[in-house]
Amino acid sequence: GENVEQHPSTLSVQEGDSAVIKCTYSDSASNYFPWYKQELGKRPQLIIDIRSNVGEKKDQRIAVTLNKTAKHFSLHITETQPEDSAVYFCAAITPAGTALIFGKGTTLS
Amino acid sequence: NAGVTQTPKFRVLKTGQSMTLLCAQDMNHEYMYWYRQDPGMGLRLIHYSVGEGTTAKGEVPDGYNVSRLKKQNFLLGLESAAPSQTSVYFCASTPPGSQPQHFGDGTRLSIL
Numbered sequence: 001g002e003n004v005e006q007h008p009s010t011l012s013v014q015e016g017d018s019a020v021i022k023c024t025y026s027d028s029a030s031n032y033f034p035w036y037k038q039e040l041g042k043r044p045q046l047i048i049d050i051r052s053n054v055g056e057k058k059d060q061r062i063a064v065t066l067n068k069t070a071k072h073f074s075l076h077i078t079e080t081q082p083e084d085s086a087v088y089f090c091a092a093i094t095p096a097g098t099a100l101i102f103g104k105g106t107t108l109s
Numbered sequence: 110n111a112g113v114t115q116t117p118k119f120r121v122l123k124t125g126q127s128m129t130l131l132c133a134q135d136m137n138h139e140y141m142y143w144y145r146q147d148p149g150m151g152l153r154l155i156h157y158s159v160g161e162g163t164t165a166k167g168e169v170p171d172g173y174n175v176s177r178l179k180k181q182n183f184l185l186g187l188e189s190a191a192p193s194q195t196s197v198y199f200c201a202s203t204p205p206g207s208q209p210q211h212f213g214d215g216t217r218l219s220i221l
Binding site: 001006009031032034042043044045046049051089093097098099100101102103104105 | 140142144149150151152153154157159165167168199205206207209210212213214215
């Protein structure tokens, strides 16, 4: 079945710097890759997603890139701010399109 | 719209007790999911359902059962609770296809 690896598990950056979180997936048939942000004690919330027919997507300070050949995708946050501190999860949809498999998360501070 | 509502928010059980967690969504979503979240383990899929009357196993289904008798509700049952099932449980729902999942606020379950 689908497997998602996420790195690093923790990431500390200075305010104003950029942060990059990387994920790899195992099944080349996956075609949807969302990113979720979870603040302490709260529910995960979608921040950005990308489909396999697109190589990059941006939304203000957040961008996601996808390399289908290498089966990896990355989250880029520019000009980081204190409110960006949270746990970030990547996910990949199963080939059947019925479920998401999540990475283990990255704690950004 | 309430979105995805989970009941209860907190619960403490003794080993061997049973309980049911309720997830309700008012967005008319076809797909619903139960996850557990443990420190350093991310969100692990327990069971899911792609429609009323259908359920399927996820990554960590052992010790849990589910039912989807109504489209808007997805129940997660623990028949004989074990300390290893202490966790935060999240429910989520989504329309069919590659769409974002909407999460509930979670249920914090402790088993002593």
